[in-house]
Amino acid sequence: MTRKYDRVIVGGGLAGLMSALVAATEKKKVALLMKGVGSIAIASGAIDLYGKGVGKLDPFKTIKLLPKNHPYSIVGIENIINAIKYFEETTARYGYPYKSICGRNSFIPTPVGWLKPVHLIPSTMDATRLISETNIAIVGVEGLKDFSPTLIHSGMLKQMAYADKQFLTAMMPNPFNTGRDTTSLDLARYVDTIDGMQWLNKSLRAVISGYKVAIIPPILGTEPSRYIPDALMESVGIYLHEMPTLPPSVHGMRLQKLLMSQLNALGVDVIENADVCRADVSGGVCEAIYTAAPDVERAYHAERFIIATGGFLGGGLKAGVNGVSESIFGLTIDAPENIEDWSNPNMLSSGHNFASMGIRVNEVLQAVDSTNKPILSNVHFVGRTIGGYDFASELSGGGVALATAYTAGRL
Amino acid sequence: MAVHYHKSPDACVACTTCTAYCPVAAHTQNYQGPKLTAPAGERFRLLGEPDDSSLSYCSNCKICDMSCPYNVPISVINMMARADYCAKNPPPLRDWLVAHGELLANLTSILPNFLRNWVMNSGFVRSILDFMGIAKEMPLPNFVAKTFKQAYKNKLKSNKADAVAAADINKTLVYFPGCYVNIYEPQTGFDVVEVLKQAGYHVIVPDNFCCCGLPLVANGYMRAAKHNAVKNSAELDKWRNEGIPVLTSCPSCGLMLKREYGELFPDIAGTEHNAKNIYDVCEFIGSLIESGCWKGSFRTDAPISAIYHTPCHSRVQGCGKPGLQLALNLPNVSAIDADAGCCGMSGSYGFKKDKYSIAMNIGSSLFQTIDASGAQCVITECGICQLQIRHGISKKKEKRVMHPITLLKERLIF
Numbered sequence: 001m002t003r004k005y006d007r008v009i010v011g012g013g014l015a016g017l018m019s020a021l022v023a024a025t026e027k028k029k030v031a032l033l034m035k036g037v038g039s040i041a042i043a044s045g046a047i048d049l050y051g052k053g054v055g056k057l058d059p060f061k062t063i064k065l066l067p068k069n070h071p072y073s074i075v076g077i078e079n080i081i082n083a084i085k086y087f088e089e090t091t092a093r094y095g096y097p098y099k100s101i102c103g104r105n106s107f108i109p110t111p112v113g114w115l116k117p118v119h120l121i122p123s124t125m126d127a128t129r130l131i132s133e134t135n136i137a138i139v140g141v142e143g144l145k146d147f148s149p150t151l152i153h154s155g156m157l158k159q160m161a162y163a164d165k166q167f168l169t170a171m172m173p174n175p176f177n178t179g180r181d182t183t184s185l186d187l188a189r190y191v192d193t194i195d196g197m198q199w200l201n202k203s204l205r206a207v208i209s210g211y212k213v214a215i216i217p218p219i220l221g222t223e224p225s226r227y228i229p230d231a232l233m234e235s236v237g238i239y240l241h242e243m244p245t246l247p248p249s250v251h252g253m254r255l256q257k258l259l260m261s262q263l264n265a266l267g268v269d270v271i272e273n274a275d276v277c278r279a280d281v282s283g284g285v286c287e288a289i290y291t292a293a294p295d296v297e298r299a300y301h302a303e304r305f306i307i308a309t310g311g312f313l314g315g316g317l318k319a320g321v322n323g324v325s326e327s328i329f330g331l332t333i334d335a336p337e338n339i340e341d342w343s344n345p346n347m348l349s350s351g352h353n354f355a356s357m358g359i360r361v362n363e364v365l366q367a368v369d370s371t372n373k374p375i376l377s378n379v380h381f382v383g384r385t386i387g388g389y390d391f392a393s394e395l396s397g398g399g400v401a402l403a404t405a406y407t408a409g410r411l
Numbered sequence: 412m413a414v415h416y417h418k419s420p421d422a423c424v425a426c427t428t429c430t431a432y433c434p435v436a437a438h439t440q441n442y443q444g445p446k447l448t449a450p451a452g453e454r455f456r457l458l459g460e461p462d463d464s465s466l467s468y469c470s471n472c473k474i475c476d477m478s479c480p481y482n483v484p485i486s487v488i489n490m491m492a493r494a495d496y497c498a499k500n501p502p503p504l505r506d507w508l509v510a511h512g513e514l515l516a517n518l519t520s521i522l523p524n525f526l527r528n529w530v531m532n533s534g535f536v537r538s539i540l541d542f543m544g545i546a547k548e549m550p551l552p553n554f555v556a557k558t559f560k561q562a563y564k565n566k567l568k569s570n571k572a573d574a575v576a577a578a579d580i581n582k583t584l585v586y587f588p589g590c591y592v593n594i595y596e597p598q599t600g601f602d603v604v605e606v607l608k609q610a611g612y613h614v615i616v617p618d619n620f621c622c623c624g625l626p627l628v629a630n631g632y633m634r635a636a637k638h639n640a641v642k643n644s645a646e647l648d649k650w651r652n653e654g655i656p657v658l659t660s661c662p663s664c665g666l667m668l669k670r671e672y673g674e675l676f677p678d679i680a681g682t683e684h685n686a687k688n689i690y691d692v693c694e695f696i697g698s699l700i701e702s703g704c705w706k707g708s709f710r711t712d713a714p715i716s717a718i719y720h721t722p723c724h725s726r727v728q729g730c731g732k733p734g735l736q737l738a739l740n741l742p743n744v745s746a747i748d749a750d751a752g753c754c755g756m757s758g759s760y761g762f763k764k765d766k767y768s769i770a771m772n773i774g775s776s777l778f779q780t781i782d783a784s785g786a787q788c789v790i791t792e793c794g795i796c797q798l799q800i801r802h803g804i805s806k807k808k809e810k811r812v813m814h815p816i817t818l819l820k821e822r823l824i825f
Contacts, residue, residue: 002698003731031731036480041431179440180447185431186440248431264750269736273477273729293729294686295669314480 002299005031005269007409008289010276010328011308011316012038014047015383015401017259018083019306021090022409024266031300032263033274033291038256039314044118044244045218045251046125047087047098047402049080051105051117051395058104059119059399069388071400074363075407080399083406087120094258096224098122109162109215111147111245113155117395122251124220124229124242130213135166137214137238139207143174143182146246147217168211172203185248187219191228204236211238218242218250224258274298276309279328286379289328304378306408308401311384317358324357326385331367331375333357333387350393358387365408380408420450420488422481429475429485434753435468438772442468445475449488456492463496470757470766471629472723473666487674490628497631505544509759510630513622516554516594524556546767552595552798559588559597563604563616584612585650585657587643587689589664590622591794599794599813602820603660603692609707609823610699615655619646623667626759628675640672640679647685657685660692660816662725662792663758670728691725693733693792693815700740709822714743717818718786720777720800722793723753734792734815741822746790751780756799771803778803781810790815 007023009016012034020032050072055062063072063080072080084100091098098120100106106127107115118125130136138149149169156162174182175190190196200219208214220242221228233240244251263270277292280299288299309316309327317333318325319342324333335357336342342354359367359381366374367381382404384391391397423446430436430444442448443465455461466489475485508515519527530536531551541547557565584607592600604614620643624636647668650657659665669689673682699705719735738746755773760766781789781804788811789800797812804810 002701004701037428037432037478041428042426176440180443182440183427189437247427253431261750264748269731271729271731272726274731275729291729293669294673294683295689295728296687298730 002288002301003031003269005029005300005302007031007304007306008033008300008302009306009308010274010289011310011314011383012036013308013310013314013383013401014038014040014043014398015405016306016308017256017263018087018402018405019308019382019409020263020268021259021266022086022406023306024263024268026410030266031269031271031302033271033276033289033300035273035275035315039310040252040256040259041249042247043249043252043398044116045122045249045255046108046116046118046244047120047398048117048395049084049100049105049119049399052393055394056105056117060103067388069360071361071386071389071404072396074361074388075365075403076363079407080403083402084120084399086406087402090262091122091224091258094224094262095226096122096254096258097226101126101128107161109152109156109159109243111152111243113152113158115159115161119399122254123226124218124240125244125251126239126241129239130215130241131161133165133213135168135211135213136162137168137170137208137211139170139172139204139214139216141172141174141182141187141217141219143176144184144187144217145181147184147243152215152243168208170207172200172207175199183248184217184219184245184250185222185253187217188222188250191219192221192223197228197232201232201235204232204238204240208236208238213239213241215241215243217245222250222253222257224254224261276328279305281329281376284375284377286329286376302378304380304411306380306382306405307385308382308405309385311358312354314384316385319354326359326367329367329376329379331359333359350390352390355390355392356387358389359385360388361386364411365404380411382408420453420483423450423479423483424481425451426480428478428480429483432474432478434472434474434755434773435470435769438769439468441465445469445485445489449475449485449492450483452492453488456495461492461496463492466493466496468766468769469493470755470760470770471625472753472757473727474723474753477727484674487671490675491633493631494628494633498633502631503544505763506630506759507632508540508543509545509762510626510632510635512626513590513594516558516590519554524554528553541764544764545762546764549762549767550798550802551762552591552794554594555597557597559593559600560616560618562597563600579613580653580655582612583615583655585615585617585655586692587620587623587657587659587664587668588616589659589661589794590626591661596794596797599660599817602814602817603658606696606816606820606823607658607692609825610696610705617646617650623664625663625667625671628667628671629758629760633675637676637679640676643668644672644679644682644685647688648681651681651685651688656695657689658692658695659689660792660814661794662691662722662728663795665689665691666724666728691728691730691733691792693737694730696816696819697733697737697740700737708824709742710824711742714745715788715818716786717744717746717788717790718749718781718784719746719815720749720751720754720781720789720791720796722791722796723757725792734790737815737819738790741819744818744822747784747786749777749780749784751777753777754796754799754803756795758795761799770799774799774803778805782808786810788813788818790818
């Protein structure tokens with residue numbers, strides 16, 4: 001079984017979906033091979049850009065100072081800005097706009113009351129609406145784990161920006177009287193229905209009179225649309241701030257739905273449960289990649305391949321006793337010889353070597369050898385497959401995914 | 412008491428992705444979801460402390476398996492646990508009835524066909540069935556007077572030319588029609604045969620194939636399912652040894668023969684080799700067209716618009732959407748992908764009175780997408796999905812619901 005495309009993209013996370021979208025917008029015939037559903041549904045749904053050091057406030061200031069081997073330095077500031085613009089326009093066109101606040105980071109409160117610097121946010125994550133008020137309500141739902149108004153309250157009080165605010169903590173009744181533990185996703189699905197809208201409308205009115213803003217779990221429907229949030233905010237008369245909670249992530253699933261639906265509209269051939277097992281490479285050119293199944297191997301030919309298989313968690317990188325390698329082409333990844341040097345004994349420190357292990361790439365995101373010579377001319381790596389950055393400590397995962405995917409998608 | 416099977420639940424990292432994507436969990440709070448029922452529940456079952464209250468909710472659509480980042484065989488764990496439960500607690504007669512469609516068709520075939528369909532669909536019988544737990548709102552598919560296998564045999568007898576063509580082994584294929592085509596929808600089978608004939612192939616439909624066994628698995632009749640698997644595997648062995656490929660038109664049969672036999676019945680020899688000799692008919696024809704080996708020509712007049720639904724059991728096979736690709740290759744056919752999730756029916760699931768409304772709610776997004784699309788026809792490979800779509804979509808707009816091969820056949824110029 002053989003199929004031919006202009007672009008074959010491997011990976012269904014943010015970098016994979018974005019690459020496919022950009023390539024399809026460029027009128028390319030695109031196949032997207034996914035294994036699993038990507039990590040968007042367990043991510044916060046906000047897009048971070050850079051949130052460490054001075055970059056906490058203005059990510060671009062820091063990005064300009066990053067070392068040469070950082071993915072941001074490799075793709076360049078113009079690609080980063082254009083990727084953000086492209087993402088903002090795409091989501092706006094769909095009716096679920098992501099924006100940055102004046103090109104800077106915003107600080108969204110988390111379920112433990114910490115403030116997380118993020119860059120692109122949907123309209124219901126705008127923390128400036130919280131900062132500008134003196135009185136803030138935090139409203140949970142009975143039986144909803146992972147969203148405790150008291151915990152959020154005590155955490156936020158420790159943050160300078162919120163230390164002088166007056167908080168109200170309140171609980172709404174749980175609309176389900178039977179069954180399993182309630183998640184934000186269950187409630188968001190309920191709010192998709194008319195009954196659910198009425199429940200939320202009524203419950204909110206009962207607890208927040210006198211307040212202009214309220215922090216609530218992400219339950220304003222599952223659709224990437226402003227319809228339900230806008231309708232409820234208008235009816236209740238306050239700004240509702242949806243706080244990202246633990247997985248399943250409602251914000252993330254909305255974003256995934258938005259991107260997948262755009263891919264469908266652009267005619268991208270999405271192959272689910274595609275288990276890429278090997279590639280045909282000759283003379284530094286990838287001829288095809290193959291997916292394994294109990295029946296036949298299926299070959300996918302393309303002019304260019306974009307690899308968005310993720311890092312160790314996503315399966316794009318493999319670590320073994322003999323070192324670290326990339327999982328489709330078996331490319332060797334630079335890693336200290338002594339395995340003990342891969343990580344830092346201080347677990348919560350930000351200096352883990354493994355966190356920034358990944359493929360060394362050039363400005364067109366081809367993997368390069370130690371002399372900077374491209375190894376595969378028509379294979380481009382995006383997102384966490386690339387080394388030279390530590391997304392967890394930098395808070396840069398979303399931005400690197402978008403910027404590298406945009407760069408590769410336009411090639 | 413310890414359970415007899417063991418699929419390791421320990422690869423599960425409890426990320427909850429499966430529960431987030433489970434169509435059943437999305438529509439009822441009563442289902443604990445795949446994570447808690449399969450890998451987490453398995454740990455309790457292994458300790459002899461099972462909580463089986465949630466097991467019956469799994470529809471075996473297998474979206475959980477597909478969404479899992481760590482390849483936990485979630486639905487297989489559920490099905491094996493259900494089989495174990497059913498072995499100790501015999502399921503109601505209702506489950507026996509919906510699991511044994513093929514047997515029922517055989518048993519009732521002594522009646523004249525109009526009579527048995529009239530009886531099955533009469534208000535009286537539907538009330539009894541409803542009392543037994545088969546939702547009376549859900550239309551039962553009509554039996555046909557002659558099964559596809561019988562009718563095809565008769566047709567071959569009357570046509571000597573086809574028998575002669577059979578001599579060329581490189582141009583011979585075996586077709587596994589599956590119960591739905593065989594006892595309810597033989598026209599799909601004839602369309603498959605006709606299209607393959609146009610491609611230059613002679614088609615054999617062996618008598619010895621029986622139901623793939625998936626409805627039996629889904630209702631907890633694992634021993635009966637294995638009996639079928641053994642019988643079918645012997646026949647599949649035979650054709651593999653002769654070098655003749657086997658084609659399926661139903662995604663669920665294909666999934667069962669290719670993947671599930673090996674997963675569920677590892678002691679049946681040769682299943683992994685047989686898997687490599689089994690092809691989906693749309694993918695098979697699609698690759699003939701793409702490789703330029705297809706000689707037939709298609710109509711270019713009478714434009715038609717189609718909307719495609721991917722059956723869940725197609726999605727999990729990692730083959731993409733062969734039915735959609737096929738339609739996109741046809742001149743003057745515009746095809747779009749509904750991309751609206753599971754139809755909800757999941758074989759026998761939607762027939763069950765206590766599951767009917769869950770099934771309809773799961774399918775509602777698909778029905779709305781189809782109704783809003785303005786497409787003239789709906790194409791999907793699975794017969795049960797077709798049945799559910801016919802039931803769920805607006806009756807005001809007459810839309811045909813059919814197998815992609817039927818659309819292809821109707822576009823052929825003979």
